[in-house]
Amino acid sequence: MKSKKMKDEIKRSFFTYAIVVVTVIFFIYLLLLSIVFRLTVIEPNEANHEHVLADVESGFAAYSNGMEELVNASSTIHTFLETGEQASEAYKILYDFRNHQSLHANFLLLNDDEEVVATSFYSGTEEEARNGVALNALTHKLEGAGVVGTRLTSPLRDVHHRSSYVFSAAIGGEEGLLGYLFYFLDLQSFPDQHYVYVTDLFENVIFSNYSYGLTTLGKLDVNRKGNWITHDGDMFYKTQTTLSKQGIQIITMTPISIYRLLVLYGVLTMMISSIAILLVVWFVAPKIVAKSLQPFDGLVALMASKKKYSHLDHEPNYEEVEIIYEEYRSRVSEVERLLDENQIIMEKKRISELKHLEAKFNPHFLFNVLEMIKYELMADPQSASDMVVKTATLMRYNANFGQTLVPLGEDIRYLNDYFSLQKMRYGKRLHYEMTFIPESILDEASIPKLLIQPLIENAIKHNIHKTHSLSIEVTIKTDGDLLTIEIKDNGMGLAKEKVEEIKAIYLGEKEASEQTGLHTVHQLIQLLYGDDYGLMMHSQVEEGTIMTITLPLQKG
Structure with missing residues (x-):
């Protein structure tokens, strides 16, 4: 393999990181x-x-529904049209209806001869309104049609108002047509920062706050496909909603040409800046590297000229290099210490595993199993045969010292045999359940051999004679890079003081003849994986005990 020069590698790294930084800045700019x-x-x-x-939809609906009630249910208006009486009351009803609407309008009330009998327009405007509406075909279409909303072909204007849309309805009585009622909607005001258009389904503009995009005939002539539209070189973001029931469209367009310039100028600026940065890095990095590595080059030359560790006594000339020397001396000493410690750890592991195995498969358990086999031989030879096979399997598994880590599935099969023998011994007094999350960890994960069984035996030993029915739940699951094994029983539980005493024993803070199994489990885990892993205990009186083993997740 061809060797590399550190200077070239650092220069290449400078340039690579510069590209990465520039790229990140560029994407951050686009994101922002x-x-x-x-x-x-x-x-x-x-x-x-x-x-x-919301304003337009509710406003149109209010006029449509309200006028329906006015023309059909207002006896005052009917009387006024028939006899000319109750004029003030009729005016009040018409004004009150208008004043309660969110969209302002002017009304025009005609009799059956199409003469103006009541209006809110200024003098002279009502005649223009009557000529603009009554003399066209609209009045002939109103009878029986209910309330009709129509865009005016020519907007109606007076001193303070401009109307492009009218709600119309014919008023009928018992003897026939009485007149016509019209409400002319005033031009509505909208926020100036947005282009707002209200049109009918044929693109005829009813309301708008800008004349941009309007033809001389009052139609909206803008290509509105999609949310991003362009018209006469200007760009807009558009939102559009069609109200089919009212037969209108609401279009809101916001100019975004300034953002197109920001993107264009921003990208151009970023490209120029990026090229400048990369050129500076390319030409300046070698000088920076050469200057920075000058003391290090001297250190390398010094170390290359020495044999073995005699150079450790050399006093460096530079403060930075002195730090490297000190760290190097420390690492060499650490390596030597670790080599010695590793031998001690291996011996402790071997002794710990032997004690662990001894604590698990004790003579009392074996004696009880043999006694059961003795009686089963007379009562049920097949059952006795199964017990012998399971016991032999357990003995063989316990006696195999050549392997510390085993597949989780293999250890679980051992546990199942162990539980089966205990189940044969205690019958219905013992229940157990094992759960794996996910199931695939049985084939994927590895654990130290005989790690779980001592905790099962502990739970049975200290609870089976104190409770009518003992249940043990074993849950094994993954949590990121961790493997968690939880053994939960429903035994008598322990007081807080007793729990603290047991913890002190298995943590090695206190020596005692009892709880050697827990101590062995905890010590084995820490010898294999370090102080961040081990055994945890939680117990409450009359609620049971939970023992939790935390290991790094090891696959294979």
């Missing part, structure tokens, strides 16, 4: 720009659109 665009364009556009939509 998109966030700003959403906060300043999309969300305000949609919020304004929803506001206009």
Whole structure:
């Protein structure tokens, strides 16, 4: 393999990281720009659109439904049209209805001869309104048609108002047509930062706050396919909703040409800056590296000229290099110490495993199993045969000292045999359940051999004679890079003081003849994996005990 020069590698690293940094900055710029665009364009556009939509939809519905009630249920208006009486009451009803609407309008009430009998227009305007509406075909279509909303072909204007949309309804009495009622909607005001258009389904504009995109005939002439549209070189973000029931469309467009320039100029600036940064790194990095590595080059030359560890006594000339020397001396000493300690650890592991095995498969358990086999031989030879096979399997598994780590599935099969023998011994007084999350860990994970059995034996030994029915639940699951084994029983539990005493024993803080199994388990785990792993205990009186083993997840 061809060797590399550190200087070239550092120079290449400088350049690579410069590219990465520039790329990250570029993407952050685009991300921030998109966030700003959403906060300043999309969300305000949609919020304004929803506001206009709600106002227009509710306003149109209010006029349509309200006028239906006025023309059909108002006896005052009927009397006024028939006899001319109750004029003030009729005016009050018409004004009150208008004043309670969110969309302002002017009304016009005609009799059956299409003469103005009541209006809110200024003098002279009502005649223009009558000529603009009554003399066209609209009045002939109103009878029996209910309330009709229509866009005016020519907007109606007076001193303070401009109307492009009218709600119309014919008023009928018992003897026939009495007249016509019209409400002319005033031009509505919308926020200036958005282009808002309210049109009918044929693109005829009813309301708008800008004349942009309108033809001389009052139609909206903008290609509105998609949310991003372009018209006459300008770009917009558009939101559109169609209200089929009312036969209208609401369009909100927000100019975004400035953002197109920001993106263009921003990308151009980023590209120029990136090229400048990369050129500076390419030409300056070698000088920086050479200057920075000058003391290190001297150190390398010094170390290469010495044999074995005699160079450790050399006093370096530079403070930075002195730090390297000190660290190097420390590492060499650490390696020597670890070599010695490793021998001690291996011996402790071997002794710990022997004690562990001895604590698990004790003579009392074997004696009890042999006694059961003796009686089963006379009562049920097949059952006795199964017991012999299981016992032999356990003996063989316990006696195999050549392997510390075993597949989890293999250890679980051993546990199942162990539970089976204990079940034969205690019958219905003992129940157990094993759960694996996920099931695949049985084939994937490895654990120290005989790690779980001592905790099972502990639970049985200290609880089986104190409770009518003992249940033991074994749950093994993964949690990220951890493997957690939980053994839970429903025994008598322990007081807090007793729990602390047992913890002190298995943590090695206190010597005692009891609880050697827990101590062995905890010590074995820490010898194999370090102080971050081990055994935890939680117990409450009359609620049972939970023992938890935490290991690194090892696959294979």
